[in-house]
Amino acid sequence: MNRIVPRDVASDGGIVPASSEIVLEIDRLQTEFRTPAGIIRAVDGVSCNVRRGETLCVVGESGCGKSVTALSVLRLIPSPPGRIAGGQIRFEGSDLLAMSEVEMERIRGNEISMVFQEPMTSLNPLYTIGRQVGEAIALHQGLSRREAMDRAVAMLQRVAIPDAASRAACYPHQLSGGMRQRVLIATALSCHPKVLIADEPTTARDVTIQAQILDLIREQRETLGTAVVLITHDMGVVAETADRVVVMYAGRKVEEANVADLFDRPAHPYTRGLLGSIPDIEGAARSPGRRPRLTEIKGMVPSLARLPPGCSFAPRCGLATAACREAAPPLLEHRPDHWAACWHAERVLEGVVA
Amino acid sequence: MSATAPLVEVRDLRKHFPVRRGLFGTGSGQVHAVDGISFAVAPGETLGLVGESGCGKSTAGRALLRLVQPSEGEIRFRGHDITRLNEPAMLPYRRSMQMIQQDPYASLNPRMTAGEIVEEPLVIHRMGSRVERQERVVQLFERVGLRPEQRHAYPHEFSGGQRQRIGIARALALSPALIVCDEPVSALDVSIQAQIINLLTDLQEELGLSYLFVAHDLAVIEHISHRVAVMYLGRIVELTDRTSLFETPLHPYTEALLSAVPIARVSARGRKRVVLSGDVPSPVNRPSGCHFHTRCPYAHARCRLEEPALRAVRDGHLVACHLHDAGPALPLARPH
Numbered sequence: 145m146n147r148i149v150p151r152d153v154a155s156d157g158g159i160v161p162a163s164s165e166i167v168l169e170i171d172r173l174q175t176e177f178r179t180p181a182g183i184i185r186a187v188d189g190v191s192c193n194v195r196r197g198e199t200l201c202v203v204g205e206s207g208c209g210k211s212v213t214a215l216s217v218l219r220l221i222p223s224p225p226g227r228i229a230g231g232q233i234r235f236e237g238s239d240l241l242a243m244s245e246v247e248m249e250r251i252r253g254n255e256i257s258m259v260f261q262e263p264m265t266s267l268n269p270l271y272t273i274g275r276q277v278g279e280a281i282a283l284h285q286g287l288s289r290r291e292a293m294d295r296a297v298a299m300l301q302r303v304a305i306p307d308a309a310s311r312a313a314c315y316p317h318q319l320s321g322g323m324r325q326r327v328l329i330a331t332a333l334s335c336h337p338k339v340l341i342a343d344e345p346t347t348a349r350d351v352t353i354q355a356q357i358l359d360l361i362r363e364q365r366e367t368l369g370t371a372v373v374l375i376t377h378d379m380g381v382v383a384e385t386a387d388r389v390v391v392m393y394a395g396r397k398v399e400e401a402n403v404a405d406l407f408d409r410p411a412h413p414y415t416r417g418l419l420g421s422i423p424d425i426e427g428a429a430r431s432p433g434r435r436p437r438l439t440e441i442k443g444m445v446p447s448l449a450r451l452p453p454g455c456s457f458a459p460r461c462g463l464a465t466a467a468c469r470e471a472a473p474p475l476l477e478h479r480p481d482h483w484a485a486c487w488h489a490e491r492v493l494e495g496v497v498a
Numbered sequence: 499m500s501a502t503a504p505l506v507e508v509r510d511l512r513k514h515f516p517v518r519r520g521l522f523g524t525g526s527g528q529v530h531a532v533d534g535i536s537f538a539v540a541p542g543e544t545l546g547l548v549g550e551s552g553c554g555k556s557t558a559g560r561a562l563l564r565l566v567q568p569s570e571g572e573i574r575f576r577g578h579d580i581t582r583l584n585e586p587a588m589l590p591y592r593r594s595m596q597m598i599q600q601d602p603y604a605s606l607n608p609r610m611t612a613g614e615i616v617e618e619p620l621v622i623h624r625m626g627s628r629v630e631r632q633e634r635v636v637q638l639f640e641r642v643g644l645r646p647e648q649r650h651a652y653p654h655e656f657s658g659g660q661r662q663r664i665g666i667a668r669a670l671a672l673s674p675a676l677i678v679c680d681e682p683v684s685a686l687d688v689s690i691q692a693q694i695i696n697l698l699t700d701l702q703e704e705l706g707l708s709y710l711f712v713a714h715d716l717a718v719i720e721h722i723s724h725r726v727a728v729m730y731l732g733r734i735v736e737l738t739d740r741t742s743l744f745e746t747p748l749h750p751y752t753e754a755l756l757s758a759v760p761i762a763r764v765s766a767r768g769r770k771r772v773v774l775s776g777d778v779p780s781p782v783n784r785p786s787g788c789h790f791h792t793r794c795p796y797a798h799a800r801c802r803l804e805e806p807a808l809r810a811v812r813d814g815h816l817v818a819c820h821l822h823d824a825g826p827a828l829p830l831a832r833p834h
Binding site for chain 2: 351378381421425435439442444
């Protein structure tokens with residue numbers, strides 16, 4: 145496939161719109177872990193496409209498989225005990241799972257890069273941040289140490305680190321958590337990747353810092369045309385940043401839609417439950433009195449080692465019937481571009497409340 | 499503020515921690531974790547205490563319970579000064595003031611069964627016979643949504659949400675009047691978070707509990723609080739009822755905080771936001787004057803020199819900001 149984004153677009157500053165061109169295709173991915181309780185399937189047949197310049201949010205609660213999906217894309221699943229047991233991950237048409245480790249190293253941090261939740265554990269405490277940002281540039285772009293350092297300082301400026309030239313000589317512990325997260329983003333973007341995967345990049349951060357980091361990611365996507373896969377549990381972050389949303393539950397994709405459809409008319413009872421369980425910060429604007437009770441999703445996420453037969457969400461679902469407990473519902477397109485895996489999706493879309 | 503006598507009242511509370519530097523810990527400087535705060539909680543009321551990490555909100559909650567000894571100031575519980583009571587004298591008050599912690603795993607002894615954990619406060623305070631205590635534990639388990647037979651299980655056998663229920667049962671064991679809730683839902687998944695918030699709300703209605711609810715999540719604070727205090731670098735910068743705080747915030751920090759919260763509604767996108775630059779300054783070397791002036795979009799010369807006092811600009815709406823010193827409040831941009 146031809147490269148449409150030039151290698152170095154940092155200088156042109158033009159806005160690259162989201163397009164229909166698919167850069168990353170996850171196709172029926174299965175990732176398993178061997179545990180004392182037997183083999184558990186953390187990701188069970190998940191498919192999704194990432195298009196150039198778009199922001200895809202992957203949401204779900206702990207253990208739903210969202211982070212394992214991201215790690216599988218970069219083939220960073222620790223093995224053993226983990227193993228990608230099936231499926232394909234195609235980047236610009238070629239299957240990452242069929243590549244040699246050497247070929248994969250050319251992809252990681254260069255074409256596809258990742259930002260993790262905790263920046264302190266992702267940065268090496270023994271090297272200056274300038275050197276760490278420059279490392280990927282030197283490795284992938286074949287620049288000298290000095291040229292790489294210049295680019296690193298430019299990247300640090302780009303992510304709005306004040307006084308970047310002198311900060312480049314700092315060690316990670318000398319920076320605040322928000323600054324470290326910026327350094328990680330600078331590193332991840334240093335080679336202008338086509339896909340940036342950010343796994344809960346703002347979860348441990350305060351709201352004012354979160355707003356800064358999300359603005360930064362948005363700006364990079366707009367100017368560089370980078371596709372962003374944002375993994376989060378925060379529906380507020382999803383509403384504000386996503387173009388499309390994938391909802392995961394117990395290792396499977398249960399719903400996918402564009403962001404407006406998902407929030408306005410969720411098709412899966414789990415998605416509807418998630419949206420109802422968040423306190424509404426605008427409550428005061430609607431009524432000064434007593435707050436309505438939050439919608440509870442009863443029970444808890446099932447253990448992946450002991451998934452119920454049929455739909456994994458059935459034990460917690462108010463709409464569940466005998467059919468749900470017998471067979472897992474297929475993922476179907478219930479409305480144009482709006483997919484859900486639920487036997488009762490039509491009723492949920494029509495607003496039937498259990 | 500309500501007309502009834504406050505259950506607990508804090509005046510000019512301060513907690514400073516020494517900073518140790520160097521190999522032998524001969525250090526200089528102090529962390530002004532809590533730096534002169536005053537508030538009251540009425541019976542049956544929830545006061546939300548909100549702010550970013552390091553603002554001193556958790557220390558304030560712990561100092562209120564005398565889990566850390568305040569450096570200065572006064573704590574009154576039902577009118578009695580408890581600031582300097584020794585442990586035996588403090589014991590009857592401890593029965594009425596309990597705490598729920600953030601991390602339900604770290605706050606439960608892994609070697610005790612859930613039932614023993616919930617019973618322990620009753621044993622310490624020598625309440626009832628063994629049989630009566632067992633009955634109370636069963637009753638508490640049912641009240642917080644756990645099955646009575648689960649009292650024989652150990653903490654590791656429970657999920658995060660269930661552990662938080664154990665923590666709540668333990669806090670309720672002595673029928674307290676006040677519970678300090680320190681980030682009780684921030685470690686939980688959203689669907690479980692809703693269960694715990696609903697449980698806390700129900701318990702308050704049923705038992706007339708007062709909560710000091712410490713959290714960083716503004717949506718949770720909005721949902722559960724009657725009044726809210728916003729803290730920044732050890733001080734309360736704004737204190738008022740929930741509706742006023744969320745509808746007409748007067749302090750520029752509150753305004754920025756509210757506008758930074760992502761709203762789970764697609765049509766809220768693209769709203770005008772105040773994005774603060776930079777980080778919260780260190781509580782060791784705080785900026786002069788108003789601590790917020792280094793990040794404040796409205797700061798003027800006076801803010802760098804003079805510390806604004808927390809004062810009422812309207813009935814029951816307290817704010818510490820020079821913008822509101824002269825006459826009636828200036829209308830700032832609304833967050834929504």
